[in-house]
Amino acid sequence: QVHLVESGGGVVQPGKSLRLSCAASGFTFRGFAMHWVRQAPGKGLEWVASVSYDGKNENYAESVKGRFTISRDNSNNTLYLQMSSLRTEDTAVFYCGRDAGDQGYVDNWGQGTLLIVSS
Amino acid sequence: DIQMTQSPSTLSASIGDRVTITCRASQNINKWLTWYQQKPGKAPRLLIYRASSLETWIPSRFSGSASGTEFTLTISSLQPDDYATYYCQQYHSYPYTFGQGTNIDIK
Numbered sequence: 001q002v003h004l005v006e007s008g009g010g011v012v013q014p015g016k017s018l019r020l021s022c023a024a025s026g027f028t029f030r031g032f033a034m035h036w037v038r039q040a041p042g043k044g045l046e047w048v049a050s051v052s053y054d055g056k057n058e059n060y061a062e063s064v065k066g067r068f069t070i071s072r073d074n075s076n077n078t079l080y081l082q083m084s085s086l087r088t089e090d091t092a093v094f095y096c097g098r099d100a101g102d103q104g105y106v107d108n109w110g111q112g113t114l115l116i117v118s119s
Numbered sequence: 120d121i122q123m124t125q126s127p128s129t130l131s132a133s134i135g136d137r138v139t140i141t142c143r144a145s146q147n148i149n150k151w152l153t154w155y156q157q158k159p160g161k162a163p164r165l166l167i168y169r170a171s172s173l174e175t176w177i178p179s180r181f182s183g184s185a186s187g188t189e190f191t192l193t194i195s196s197l198q199p200d201d202y203a204t205y206y207c208q209q210y211h212s213y214p215y216t217f218g219q220g221t222n223i224d225i226k
Contacts, residue, residue, distance in 0.1 A: 044220045045208070059214070062120075112162055
């Protein structure tokens with residue numbers, strides 16, 4: 001079955017960079033668009049970024065545009081989120097999600113990885 | 120950006136109650152709407168897509184409907200496993216946006 005495992009979260013100082021990874025298995029990764037969604041502590045869900053199945057098209061929330069880059073390695077079934085110029089307000093659990101066949105919504109989610117941005 | 124206004128923010132209900140959550144889009148989204156359930160410390164779970172299509176393995180007590188820019192999630196008879204927070208999300212256009220969430224707790 002579909003399995004998504006995020007990693008790379010941790011504690012980082014404001015202004016620093018970090019890369020999150022999402023290892024995918026149980027499906028043909030190269031055939032699906034992928035998403036990152038985050039959730040600040042005690043808050044709701046916020047869509048962050050999406051990438052097409054082939055990595056050629058990317059979309060970002062305004063709050064991360066220019067600072068975050070979504071990418072994928074279809075040969076290694078891995079999704080990435082490169083984050084730079086991190087801010088305290090980026091503190092959140094980051095979830096990766098598989099798109100439901102280029103539909104635009106997530107049908108399978110990872111368990112999430114926690115990023116804390118703090119000095 | 121498309122704003123999703125979800126109500127109520129909290130809802131107290133008893134087992135067996137019929138529960139309704141509403142989500143209103145700030146513009147036409149052509150039924151490109153999903154509903155998710157989330158329990159504390161867990162990832163969201165897809166319940167409904169395209170406003171009214173039930174995801175596989177989701178109990179039939181969950182249903183979704185649409186009327187213009189207003190969308191409704193209904194739980195016909197609340198079960199103990201249903202105490203959770205529910206979110207709507209539009210995927211009509213980027214940036215995709217979520218409603219603020221509705222927490223269902225025990226009455």
